[in-house]
Amino acid sequence: MDDSNKAFAKNLNWSHTDPQAPYPQSNPNLDGSTVPEVGGEKPESTDEIALDRWFHEQRGNKRVPKRLEVANEVLVTTGGPLKMTGNITLIDEDGSVTHSNSLNLCRCGGSKSKPICDDQHLEIEFFDGGAVSQLSDWMPVSRPQTVTVTAVKNGPLKFRGYLRIYNKKGQECITMGGALCRCGKSSKKPFCDNKQGCAGC
Ligand code: FES
Numbered sequence: 001m002d003d004s005n006k007a008f009a010k011n012l013n014w015s016h017t018d019p020q021a022p023y024p025q026s027n028p029n030l031d032g033s034t035v036p037e038v039g040g041e042k043p044e045s046t047d048e049i050a051l052d053r054w055f056h057e058q059r060g061n062k063r064v065p066k067r068l069e070v071a072n073e074v075l076v077t078t079g080g081p082l083k084m085t086g087n088i089t090l091i092d093e094d095g096s097v098t099h100s101n102s103l104n105l106c107r108c109g110g111s112k113s114k115p116i117c118d119d120q121h122l123e124i125e126f127f128d129g130g131a132v133s134q135l136s137d138w139m140p141v142s143r144p145q146t147v148t149v150t151a152v153k154n155g156p157l158k159f160r161g162y163l164r165i166y167n168k169k170g171q172e173c174i175t176m177g178g179a180l181c182r183c184g185k186s187s188k189k190p191f192c193d194n195k196q197g198c199a200g201c
Pocket residue numbers: 079080081082105106107108109110111112116117118119120121122
């Protein structure tokens with residue numbers, strides 16, 4: 001597991017309890033020199049700076065996560081995780097909510113830190129070429145978008161919101177919703193085919 005993946009996993013364990021904040025606190029830039037203070041506090045670790053660029057803005061009476069200029073995309077890696085970037089809201093199986101701009105999501109079914117990849121795909125020798133064969137049903141957009149990903153218990157990663165799913169071979173699918181396989185058994189990877197019972201999720 002490389003350092004960046006460890007950091008992504010660590011980042012999911014939000015523990016900030018600012019009673020004024022309906023969402024976890026976070027930091028807006030990869031470059032620590034340009035990170036503004038949130039609530040008068042500086043980030044505590046380099047990991048937080050590198051991983052969380054969600055921060056808050058005031059809309060009416062609410063403080064809400066601000067959309068940043070980060071494309072909502074998923075890179076389907078060969079034999080590895082779904083590398084997702086964007087303005088992501090992740091809802092875990094237990095209902096916990098995390099906001100992030102970068103996540104490595106397990107798609108082999110072997111992670112001990114689901115839904116986050118912990119490099120178990122190497123241990124179990126997961127292989128998938130990463131083909132993206134589903135066609136787009138949405139046009140590319142340039143405005144910042146949000147996407148909500150729900151890790152369904154014993155099921156796939158359902159998503160709602162603009163998402164470009166692509167691989168390094170030039171295949172892509174732009175869509176506004178769907179389900180991504182996270183047990184590694186779908187015949188339509190990276191999408192769920194609803195045929196395997198998702199027993200490995
Ligand atoms: S894809 Fe990395 S642990 Fe499953």
